[in-house]
Amino acid sequence: MKIKKLSLRSRIFIAMILLVFLASILIAAVTIYQYNEEARDYHKERLERKEKAIRKSIDFTIQETTYPVTTENVPLIFKEAIFDIDAIHNLQINLYDLEGQLLVSSKRTIQRDTTELCLDAEVLNALSNTLEHRHVIKQVENGQTFQSSYSYITDERFKNLAILNLPYLENDDFLNKELNEFLLRLGYAYLAMILAAIVFAYFISKYITKSLKTISDKMNETRLEKRNKKIQIDSTSEEIESLVNSYNSMIDELEASAVKLATSEREQAWREMAKQVAHEIKNPLTPMRLSVQSFQRKFNPEDKNIDQKVQEFSNTLIQQIDTMSSIASAFSNFAKMPAQKSEELDVVYIVRLALDIFNEHYISFEAEEEEIIAKFDRTQLIRVVTNLVKNSIQAMPKDKIDPRIDVKVFTDGDLVKITVKDNGSGISDETKSKIFEPKFTTKTSGMGLGLAMVKNIVETFDGSITFTTRDGKGTTFTVAFPKKSTTME
Missing domain, CATH: 3.30.450.20 (PAS domain)
Incomplete structure (x- = not known):
């Protein structure tokens, strides 16, 4: 186990235990050294005392001889x-x-x-x-x-x-006996001390890292797209307080940056949308202008086919006007937020009702239950289903031998799920990340607002939309939302 991979709490715990352990070894070594020094001094002084006493006895013997x-x-x-x-x-x-x-x-x-x-x-x-x-x-x-x-x-x-x-x-038998007895007592004392140190190190390391754990959890929860909470910690050290203040300052700066970024993204999105709308509107204007100019040049009141030509001219203008009207309607529907209306409805019935407008024979519908009650907006739910099914139809190659679109409604715990599965051309890896972006489309016509609008509606009701796809094999979109939306309560 590498030291670098250990948590700070583990490092503090191990460091404190090692400190006590090394201290016990050091004191034992110093004690043994001190005993040896005392033994040497004892023998040296004892020999000197005996020598002095013996010399006195010898001197006395010499005097008395x-x-x-x-x-x-x-x-x-x-x-x-x-x-x-x-x-x-x-x-x-x-x-x-x-x-x-x-x-x-x-x-x-x-x-x-x-x-x-x-x-x-x-x-x-x-x-x-x-x-x-x-x-x-x-x-x-x-x-x-x-x-x-x-x-x-x-x-x-x-x-x-x-x-x-x-x-x-x-x-040295006596001294060694005393040393062994002292080391034994010292060993018992340090064993008790190490056990106490383990308990103390556990709680002190937990206390020291508690504030850091709080800060770490908050940092992991920090997101640019949501409002982040500041850290509130009482009775902490100066270093931790400085770290908390730095984090809270970062949250303020992050929130300010997020507001600026969101504002900039919205402005950029609307600019891009305006460019797209202008481009889409220009497309039908060009044939309308050419038709009018051609009619001006060829208009002859005495022409016996004048009524037929006027009719053809009118039909061309009406067709282009309808195209411009659909473009305006698509933009209007996307720009308008989903109605803030929540009502109890039968999801199975509403989905089946939304599918009735399609005439494609290869669309099938399946519900696990006869009735699934949830809170949603009736009109917006129909819009979600029709857009997903229409998207699947448009993704189906024209030369597909056995086209198939399966729509399924079922429950998963407290969630209602709607899946729209097709065996069309699928979504390529290059376009997966852009599939829900406004104005993005892989089709030659349309504004590319359908899936973006669906995502907007579903998320308004605390739901989510995901997809799985295989390029050339088909795509499955899954819409999930709670039976009771907390946002709409």
Whole structure:
């Protein structure tokens, strides 16, 4: 799972848990380091204390002895005393001469290690060259750490008498036990803390992202074609408040832009419509003008066929005038909004009534129920059906062997649906997006206002119109509207 794909809420949650987890590891590491440092300091100070106490015992023995205080007499002076000092301080004691040869030891053993009988030259050099005349060696044997201190013991005149060696075993059992107990308690504490952090992180991440979720939902709902609501959030952070204010400002600007765009589109649409109407009106005017000019040139009152020519001339003018009248009616019907009239009617009956005006034998009608009651405008529903059927008829190729148009009325939940299905030429991919645009048409005649008017009527009654098509196979238009229109209530 990639971090980039995680939501902000998940990132905050994971970050807080990791923070607590890393903090627990860091504190545990610091604790272990601190315990180790304390253990080293403890052993160092303990060896120094024991060495100081043993030196006092040795000095006392030297003062009380009856033997001459010389290096050669050290074995005699400490023959028995060295064991008493060992017993008192519980620490092995070795005494070497100034050349590094073992003189006497409190180690009770029959056979000694040869390394204990003579000191290394390195130890002698370090001992003589240090300011304190003291040297400590630390080594690990069989998993145990030993410290071995070397220092001079002197007579009453502070003359070096012998070398004192104290082998000291660093026994960390007690400290390790304390450390393990502390880490166990710390582990329990951090386990409880992590569980509490999980709960806390869940609610805090939810709280932090709640405002962002609200803003995200509002942004997803933002549409240019509708009025968008502003975001109202109380008791939020300064950053979120700034984001909300920016969004609300954007909504105001978007609404202003939408108004300007809608105004511009309406003006552009009416300009295009005016051009289309002018173009359609010019088409019949041209043959009318030519007919009048031709009649003027050929008019002869004494012509025996004058009545027939006048009749033909009149018929030509009437035909062109009818064409201009149909153009004006089509434009008028589109420009006029659907009547704001809602009445309960039987959709099955009205659709069947609308189909009665068509004489095409290949138009069939089917209703799932004998009666479907809905609220709609009677005249506008007839206009919707006739326009869709007329559109299907005009889309039918003239050389079609088995033309067929199926009209069906049925209910789908609270919706009434009317489908008009044909097996005509279909709609090409290039024209699908323009099919409901005013003035758009693929026919050689007409204004291209039929489907745009149908869409306008259906949407006025909270409905919708959709279509499915296959180029060269046919098209199915589906009109759906609620049984009770909320707009018209």
